[in-house]
Amino acid sequence: MKKTTTLFSLMGKVTLALAVAFISAVALTALAGHVEYAPLATVPIFALPLVTNFSIPTLAFSSPVMFTEGICEDIQESIINLFGNNAPSLKRTPVGYLQALTSASNKAGVNQMPIPKNGKKRTVRITFDQRATDEGIEDLITSSCDGDVVDTPFEVDFEVEQAFSSPGIIFSEDEMRKLCQTDKSWIAQRLNARFDAMAVYLNKKLITQQNSNFGNFFDGTSTVHSRQLLVAATKSAFYYGENQILNDFTDISANGRPILIGNGKLRDYTRIQSKGCCNSVGIDLGMAGEFDYYQDQHVGSILGNADDFIGLAPGNVQFVSWNKYVGDYRKNFGNIIKDTIMDPYTGIVYDLTWKYDDCEENWILKLSLNYDLFFLPSNAFATGDALEGVNYSLHYRATEA
Numbered sequence: 001m002k003k004t005t006t007l008f009s010l011m012g013k014v015t016l017a018l019a020v021a022f023i024s025a026v027a028l029t030a031l032a033g034h035v036e037y038a039p040l041a042t043v044p045i046f047a048l049p050l051v052t053n054f055s056i057p058t059l060a061f062s063s064p065v066m067f068t069e070g071i072c073e074d075i076q077e078s079i080i081n082l083f084g085n086n087a088p089s090l091k092r093t094p095v096g097y098l099q100a101l102t103s104a105s106n107k108a109g110v111n112q113m114p115i116p117k118n119g120k121k122r123t124v125r126i127t128f129d130q131r132a133t134d135e136g137i138e139d140l141i142t143s144s145c146d147g148d149v150v151d152t153p154f155e156v157d158f159e160v161e162q163a164f165s166s167p168g169i170i171f172s173e174d175e176m177r178k179l180c181q182t183d184k185s186w187i188a189q190r191l192n193a194r195f196d197a198m199a200v201y202l203n204k205k206l207i208t209q210q211n212s213n214f215g216n217f218f219d220g221t222s223t224v225h226s227r228q229l230l231v232a233a234t235k236s237a238f239y240y241g242e243n244q245i246l247n248d249f250t251d252i253s254a255n256g257r258p259i260l261i262g263n264g265k266l267r268d269y270t271r272i273q274s275k276g277c278c279n280s281v282g283i284d285l286g287m288a289g290e291f292d293y294y295q296d297q298h299v300g301s302i303l304g305n306a307d308d309f310i311g312l313a314p315g316n317v318q319f320v321s322w323n324k325y326v327g328d329y330r331k332n333f334g335n336i337i338k339d340t341i342m343d344p345y346t347g348i349v350y351d352l353t354w355k356y357d358d359c360e361e362n363w364i365l366k367l368s369l370n371y372d373l374f375f376l377p378s379n380a381f382a383t384g385d386a387l388e389g390v391n392y393s394l395h396y397r398a399t400e401a
Helices: 002-032 035-042 079-086 096-101 183-211 239-251 264-275 299-303
Strands: 124-128 154-158 162-165 169-172 225-231 259-262 292-295 308-312 317-322 331-333 336-342 349-357 362-375 393-400
Touching: 096 183, 096 259, 096 292, 096 317, 162 183, 169 183, 183 299, 183 362, 225 239, 225 264, 239 308, 239 393, 259 264, 259 299, 259 393, 264 292, 264 308, 264 393, 299 308
Parallel strands: 225 393, 259 292
Antiparallel strands: 124 154, 162 362, 169 362, 259 308, 308 393, 317 362, 331 336, 336 349, 349 362
């Protein structure tokens, strides 16, 4: 019983240390990416229960290759103390597609997919109906007793089927004794690094899913469409390309500001917009940029071209996840804790397993997640509808000429 109390207390302290580390990193993140990352400030910092009888730890950093040998001498210094927010352990990778999906703009005005809150797995059945087409309308008035069309509801079953987990991360008490810093602050630093790796992996998997589920443009095709955004000779913005993108979303009856995710020439275009005022033909650059942009360095390599990017109409692609270790399935007994913990950078809540190996005197940590993407069903629009095959996710390529 004493071991359980010690483990739970350490977890609470580790979580607070992790929260302090992330608060320091948020400012760096906002500068490195885009203002769209600002909603991070509204995300709850952590989900793991805390005990209250502890003080805020002082964070430090030791070599990721090997621990400092021997006792703590005055010459031992941390990289965080030397470099502040530029320290490698505080760096986070932009995961634009994941952040776009979980953003307030993508979730505003839509009902989140109902998912289990008690640790149980179940299927969600979605019912919908198609809008009518003008097929069958005649230039005459027929008897009201005649029946020609049967309107029936449609349904699709959705189940979260994707999952991944971290390796079992070992924290050796023998090695942690060699550090000047506290065990909880060291573990918090390593969790930060693991959270970054988990987010990058998840983001890549989501982009891969998106690559197999692009919907149609108004022309009835889902293949990549090129839009010129730059003038090659002057490296200036070419606003007609943005106009075409906005028209693309208008033509498929999309609501809200389009969300664009990518890198390459799209990033150049958005940066050029923010630096100018007015060009020689009087276009106010402040009026351009009628879309939300998220930088993502992985989109191009997964979609097949460095200048490929993703276009989404808000609310039509949903990220869904559920946690195993909640409700009756949350456990704290003996030398094992099964609970959840939030990554403050992305807001993703992971399942967490803590286990103490009293033979080897090691702490073993493992993170995992069940997740999936929900797209508008392929038959959301009827056969013959002008929007047949539209799911409000479009595949683009930025060009210059």
